[in-house]
Amino acid sequence: MRRSTGVLVGAALVVCVLAVGAVAVRAHDGGAPARWTDQRTEQVGPWRVAREAFAVDDRRTGGPRVLLPNSAGCFTGFGAGGLSGGYWFASGACTTIGVVEPAGAGDDAVLAVGSEYEGAYLAVTGHHVLGNRHGTPEDWRQVAGIAPGAGPGPGDGGGPVPLTIAGPGYVAVGQRDGRAVAWLSTDGKSWRTVVLPPPPGATETHVTAVAEAPAAPLVAIGTSTGPNATSQVTAWVSTDDGRSWRPHPVPGLDGAPQVRVLLNDGRRFFALGGTSGDVRAPALVLTSTDGRTWQRDDTAATAGVRMIRAATSLPGGEMLAVAGSGEGRNTGDNRECASAWLVTRPSGEWTREDLGCAGVPTVVAGLASGPIVAVHGTTLFLRQPHLAPPPEQSVW
DSSP states (O other), X not given: OOOOOEEEOSGGGOOSOOTTOOEEEEOTTSOSOSEEEOOOEEEETTEEEETTOSOOSOTTTOEEEEEEEOTTSSXXXXXXXXXXXXXXXXXXXXXXXXXXOOTTOTTOOEEEEEEEETTXXXXXXXXXXXXXXXXXXXXXXXXXXXXXXXXXXXXXXXXOBOEEEETTEEEEEEEETXXXXXXXXXXXXXOEEEEOOOOTTOSEEEEEEEEOOTXXXXXXXXXXEOTTOOEEEEEEEESSTTSSOXXXXXXXXXXXXXXXXXXXXXXXXXXXXXXXSOTTSBEEEEEESSSSSOEEOOHHHHHTOBOEEEEEEOTTSOEEEEEEEEEESXXXXXXXXXXXXXXXXXXXXXXXXXXXXXXXXXXXXXXXXXXXXXEETTEEEEEXXXXXXXXXXXXX
């Protein structure tokens, strides 16, 4: 992105009051506005929803694809500003969002991004590896150059591929030439590719997520396809930090199940998605303690949860997932109606919260400071902890 602009969406920062609220787009350093955008912000239950909360060059393709905690107690977003990479830094009550242009990033798309500890990042682009030790907007530096195709990505839809920390380095997963692969690096500068072996009889493999946890193996999950085009959920397990993997197909799942998310709550792995490729299909929830043997949990489907598009673990062992509600408008666009589902421990009960009709978030994150943030395109969904119901006439 070439602009250094941001969005101010807090009540104390609104400078033009409309009946439905207003949002000002300003430079991150507080300079003169690059452009002004009047838009609707609304309160939907405990969630505040702001459209066009992220300044981008192309609203059709731009917006964060990954959210990570930052040094301000909020989040940094990574994704696409249009044809180039996009970086956004949130501060204050997570409602002040500025565009960041890391030195040396150029116009390259973000192919993989990870956080080694809270507030420190590693971002891999098409030609460079960027590092940020403290998570501040000014702390980005170019760590190394990278030859095109020598590192991770790109992922589905051109976005960043999943990346995690394992042992002494980084592990990212994705596809190359119809095969599921992992990219390994000890320093983020040089990467080597490891093919995830297919189950017997599989002709194609696809990996969508990877997760690690203390005292647990490294687990990746996706699907494998046989010669008759049947799809089977498949997990891959590594006990040597990604250097070698073993496939573990999950039996007993009919149709064409899809897994979108893999989490670990400190006790178990959760693989989340849908019972088919239709976003209106019932949710699919699989659990495992070791990544090898999986159990199906139909509690979510029974509660009416549809395909889970994104999810995050929350402090205290709870989990929050987002899905389409099946109500109202067309699926897949920025008018689709959505629901958030809070999963509580130890009951495992799924409780629904309405997110309105501004699209279904594709990424969600629970921050240590308490807020939950989610994004669909350039729309921000924000849930403060213990947020009181707003007055009838209020402005965000």
